[in-house]
Amino acid sequence: MRAALESSGTVRTAVISKLYPTRSHTGAAQGGMCAALANVEEDNWEWHTFDTVKGGDYLVDQDAAEIMAKEAIDAVLDLERMGLPFNRTPEGRIDQRRFGGHTRNHGEAAVRRSCYAADRTGHMILQTLYQQCVKQDVEFFNEFYVLDLITDHDLSAGEVPEGETVTATGVVAYDLATGEIHVFQAKAIIFATGGAGKIFKTTSNAHTLTGDGMALAYRRGLPLEDMEFFQFHPTGLAGLGILLSEAARGEGGILRNADGERFMERYAPTIKDLAPRDIVARSMANEVREGRGAGPNKDYVLLDLTHLEPAHIDAKLPDITEFARTYLGIEPYTEPVPGVPHRALRDGAASRRTSTRGAARQHARRQGPVRGRRGRLRERARLQPSRHELAARHQRLRQAGRSHRGGLRRDRVVHGAPGEPCRERHRAARGDAQPSRRRARGRRAQGAPGDDGRQRAGVPHGRVAEPGPRGHPRPAEALPRRVGPGQGPAVQHRPPRGDRARVPARHRRGHGLAALNRKESRGGHYREDFPARDDANYMLHTMAYRRPTAAGAADDRLVDGHVAGYFDHVEQFDGYKVALGSKPVTQTRYEPMERKY
Amino acid sequence: MTATLESTAAPEAKAGEIPSFEVTLRIRRYSPESAHGEEPYWDEFTVLAHGTDRVLDALHKIKWEHDGSLTFRRSCAHGVCGSDAMRINGRNRLACKTLLKDVNPDKPITVEPIKGLPVVKDLVVDMEPFFASYREIMPFLITSGNEPSKERLQSAEQRERFDDTTKCILCAACTSSCPVFWTDGQYFGPAAIVNAHRFIFDSRDEGATQRLEILNDKEGVWRCRTTFNCTEACPRGIEVTKAIQEVKRAMITRAF
Ligand SMILES: Cc1cc2nc3c(=O)[nH]c(=O)nc-3n(C[C@H](O)[C@H](O)[C@H](O)COP(=O)(O)OP(=O)(O)OC[C@H]3O[C@@H](n4cnc5c(N)ncnc54)[C@H](O)[C@@H]3O)c2cc1C
Ligand code: FES
Numbered sequence: 094m095r096a097a098l099e100s101s102g103t104v105r106t107a108v109i110s111k112l113y114p115t116r117s118h119t120g121a122a123q124g125g126m127c128a129a130l131a132n133v134e135e136d137n138w139e140w141h142t143f144d145t146v147k148g149g150d151y152l153v154d155q156d157a158a159e160i161m162a163k164e165a166i167d168a169v170l171d172l173e174r175m176g177l178p179f180n181r182t183p184e185g186r187i188d189q190r191r192f193g194g195h196t197r198n199h200g201e202a203a204v205r206r207s208c209y210a211a212d213r214t215g216h217m218i219l220q221t222l223y224q225q226c227v228k229q230d231v232e233f234f235n236e237f238y239v240l241d242l243i244t245d246h247d248l249s250a251g252e253v254p255e256g257e258t259v260t261a262t263g264v265v266a267y268d269l270a271t272g273e274i275h276v277f278q279a280k281a282i283i284f285a286t287g288g289a290g291k292i293f294k295t296t297s298n299a300h301t302l303t304g305d306g307m308a309l310a311y312r313r314g315l316p317l318e319d320m321e322f323f324q325f326h327p328t329g330l331a332g333l334g335i336l337l338s339e340a341a342r343g344e345g346g347i348l349r350n351a352d353g354e355r356f357m358e359r360y361a362p363t364i365k366d367l368a369p370r371d372i373v374a375r376s377m378a379n380e381v382r383e384g385r386g387a388g389p390n391k392d393y394v395l396l397d398l399t400h401l402e403p404a405h406i407d408a409k410l411p412d413i414t415e416f417a418r419t420y421l422g423i424e425p426y427t428e429p430v431p432g433v434p435h436r437a438l439r440d441g442a443a444s445r446r447t448s449t450r451g452a453a454r455q456h457a458r459r460q461g462p463v464r465g466r467r468g469r470l471r472e473r474a475r476l477q478p479s480r481h482e483l484a485a486r487h488q489r490l491r492q493a494g495r496s497h498r499g500g501l502r503r504d505r506v507v508h509g510a511p512g513e514p515c516r517e518r519h520r521a522a523r524g525d526a527q528p529s530r531r532r533a534r535g536r537r538a539q540g541a542p543g544d545d546g547r548q549r550a551g552v553p554h555g556r557v558a559e560p561g562p563r564g565h566p567r568p569a570e571a572l573p574r575r576v577g578p579g580q581g582p583a584v585q586h587r588p589p590r591g592d593r594a595r596v597p598a599r600h601r602r603g604h605g606l607a608a609l610n611r612k613e614s615r616g617g618h619y620r621e622d623f624p625a626r627d628d629a630n631y632m633l634h635t636m637a638y639r640r641p642t643a644a645g646a647a648d649d650r651l652v653d654g655h656v657a658g659y660f661d662h663v664e665q666f667d668g669y670k671v672a673l674g675s676k677p678v679t680q681t682r683y684e685p686m687e688r689k690y
Numbered sequence: 691m692t693a694t695l696e697s698t699a700a701p702e703a704k705a706g707e708i709p710s711f712e713v714t715l716r717i718r719r720y721s722p723e724s725a726h727g728e729e730p731y732w733d734e735f736t737v738l739a740h741g742t743d744r745v746l747d748a749l750h751k752i753k754w755e756h757d758g759s760l761t762f763r764r765s766c767a768h769g770v771c772g773s774d775a776m777r778i779n780g781r782n783r784l785a786c787k788t789l790l791k792d793v794n795p796d797k798p799i800t801v802e803p804i805k806g807l808p809v810v811k812d813l814v815v816d817m818e819p820f821f822a823s824y825r826e827i828m829p830f831l832i833t834s835g836n837e838p839s840k841e842r843l844q845s846a847e848q849r850e851r852f853d854d855t856t857k858c859i860l861c862a863a864c865t866s867s868c869p870v871f872w873t874d875g876q877y878f879g880p881a882a883i884v885n886a887h888r889f890i891f892d893s894r895d896e897g898a899t900q901r902l903e904i905l906n907d908k909e910g911v912w913r914c915r916t917t918f919n920c921t922e923a924c925p926r927g928i929e930v931t932k933a934i935q936e937v938k939r940a941m942i943t944r945a946f
Contacts (some may be wrong), residue, residue: 112765112771112773113773113817113821113860115771115772115859115860116765116766116771116772116773118765118771120766120770120771120859121766121770121771122770125841170840170841173830173842174837174838174841174842175830176830176831176854176889176894176895178849178852178856180846180849181840181845181846181849183846184843185843185844185845186840186841186843187841210856211853213770213856216770216857217856220741220858224829224831225830226881227824227825227829227830228830231702231862268772270810298768299764299767299771300764300765300767301765320917332742333742334767334768335767335768387705400902412770415927416768416769419769419789420786420789421742449754475798499770602772665703682935
């Protein structure tokens with residue numbers, strides 16, 4: 094919606110969403126978005142950049158982190174001017190609170206950087222953007238499900254004529270109300286399709302977060318980047334997949350083990366409960382593993398808010414305390430709340446160029462990221478801790494909208510879109526009568542926290558998949574097979590035709606393979622068999638490509654100038670293979686250091 | 691309390707130990723493409739539920755294991771997106787926020803689409819009339835003059851004035867519980883008024899007069915009969931009727 098606000102005044106813009114726009118999962122974001130406004134204490138974007146790089150365990154493209162930290166400030170102010178009702182300081186400015194991993198002067202102490210509206214910041218962002226869209230009369234196609242991306246060369250077929258660029262010319266979408274399949278032709282397409290948490294069983298993500306955007310891009314041959322990284326949020330309501338924002342700790346909440354000990358003092362002596370999420374999640378898991386978990390099964394830790402004033406809780410954390418009351422029957426004023434780590438955020442994403450604005454062009458070579466398709470915002474500074482996201486996304490989408498505006502006026506030629514064959518293929522495809530069964534199988538393979546190929550944030554509870562030879566499960570083999578078009582009986586309602594239900598499987602493959610190949614532990618990616626970070630070998634982004642098996646092995650033309658054959662791993666599925674490549678990390682001013690808090 | 695927790699902590703691993711129970715859902719269905727044609731009908735399903743399951747979990751079980759054609763909207767599953775407002779045992783609620791154990795699961799639980807909006811299929815209604823009313827009240831910040839280079843200032847007290855009505859998730863539970871709205875669907879409805887309230891009482895906004903003018907319409911606030919259905923229905927705990935009263939008062943006193 095942010096990009097549409099920018100472009101719709103000048104060029105005809107359609108916002109396509111499989112939901113009503115106010116129902117996107119952005120609305121579930123609670124805690125706030127970080128920007129160095131320095132409204133309540135000294136702060137600057139350089140400190141924010143550093144925290145981002147360190148938070149991502151140095152696998153962050155530092156140029157991107159810098160852009161993000163600088164532009165987050167404008168993004169927040171922009172939203173305020175659109176009407177977002179931020180909480181306020183006594184002077185009437187936007188209030189800020191502490192968030193995990195955000196520090197003053199490179200790690201000295203926690204800093205107040207997160208701008209928030211109670212604990213429904215995401216809800217307010219979504220509402221505010223929709224309100225502005227209503228004001229500007231942006232054209233929406235609600236409950237239209239995008240099934241495919243149309244490109245003039247299919248990269249997944251492996252063949253692009255010498256010297257040509259690949260252009261995306263439209264999408265195929267399915268109208269949920271009528272069952273009609275439509276082709277939208279476009280000179281520019283922006284994907285902002287959210288995460289893929291639903292490949293896991295317990296997640297804070299909505300049922301609709303199935304990673305469709307990434308899967309569509311991947312199917313058309315675009316690489317997915319850093320798919321092994323998935324963020325664990327430390328505090329989910331035990332068993333339920335409902336998040337208790339980090340803001341609970343930002344506002345003074347304390348994590349305790351069964352003995353009532355504030356255990357984070359041992360793991361992160363300086364910023365304690367406000368360490369980055371991967372560290373907190375791992376520490377929690379360790380407490381549970383060593384027998385200090387709370388509850389009858391000793392399988393969770395406690396988030397203690399009881400020392401806070403009820404009035405303070407009501408003003409700053411009304412929603413999450415209500416979740417505890419509604420779903421667990423717990424009164425957070427007087428009782429600590431049980432928490433376990435959850436899968437929260439997809440850190441990896443469809444790849445795109447990382448250079449800024451116009452400078453991007455020369456990068457888009459053959460096989461390169463597709464012109465006309467701008468990636469999601471988060472892709473820009475991959476692995477940045479998620480709390481940067483809301484602000485950063487906002488600003489990047491705004492720019493994406495703007496640059497399209499300019500670009501489209503220059504670019505008069507509409508490329509002939511081979512949309513028809515694509516639409517026909519989807520028309521002919523048959524859905525599965527019960528896609529839920531396949532989904533469930535896949536989720537069991539990917540399972541509960543910690544059983545996705547590594548013991549990452551650890552396993553407070555839940556089932557662990559069959560281990561593979563070296564002690565880690567074999568996600569790729571445990572994956573469900575595809576059901577080919579026509580194999581399933583016709584569905585009974587206007588069907589989720591063809592490929593819809595197959596989407597998560599693609600993620601699992603990328604995720605599992607990439608995780609197996611990164612033989613180190615870094616940030617959210619933790620392997621017991623390789624517990625240390627290995628900068629010598631793995632200071633690289635992982636790129637996953639889908640290519641036909643028939644194409645030559647580890648063909649370096651596939652990898653877009655990135656280091657080929659670095660991860661020489663290829664896995665075959667139904668005539669296609671997942672080829673892994675790699676891409677260097679951009680480092681500017683920060684040398685990798687040990688990550689301590 | 692602890693027992694509840696235990697059951698939520700590991701529903702899969704110890705399925706046998708969880709206090710689970712059978713629950714029957716009586717669902718009002720409408721599926722013109724089926725043999726039932728244009729006639730709505732009732733369908734019953736009995737499923738096994740766990741102690742902390744919500745109505746949405748039971749609906750999912752039915753859809754995933756019994757009848758894939760059952761159609762309903764849902765997304766977030768924890769009461770923040772507004773997709774799954776429906777009539778459960780005669781009251782408007784969000785299926786994802788209603789625990790089965792709280793709606794008398796010993797008897798069949800009735801589930802119907804919300805009232806007053808055209809049913810498209812099963813529990814899915816056409817939301818367009820609802821959003822059309824919302825769009826009419828100009829639900830966006832209206833200001834004049836130059837944009838400030840930084841943020842607009844607002845005191846905590848000024849913000850508090852409209853805090854309650856910013857919680858709205860546009861689920862339509864309130865509007866579709868309103869007897870006035872049921873009569874002819876012409877009334878703006880509580881949700882639109884709540885969203886007007888959100889801006890009328892925002893100190894940064896300058897469009898209050900226009901919005902009050904719109905709501906002074908014969909289909910506007912004056913049709914409210916203060917039955918409080920809306921307040922009771924709101925899954926976000928917004929004091930909807932109070933907000934409507936405040937808008938009425940502002941219309942008379944022109945103080946906001
Ligand atoms: C519980 C929770 C709390 C969070 N808290 C914070 C926080 O405090 N601070 C922070 O910075 N970040 C937070 N995050 C992360 C942040 O909210 C997300 O990264 C961000 O909102 C993602 O925005 P998005 O626009 O990409 O996706 P979404 O808001 O999920 O929107 C995706 C859109 O794409 C549409 N779509 C998807 N697939 C298709 C398809 N096939 N066809 C058509 N449309 C499709 C959907 O309908 C939807 O409209 C949180 C995330 C969660 C889950
Ligand atoms: S599914 Fe989002 S409100 Fe119920």
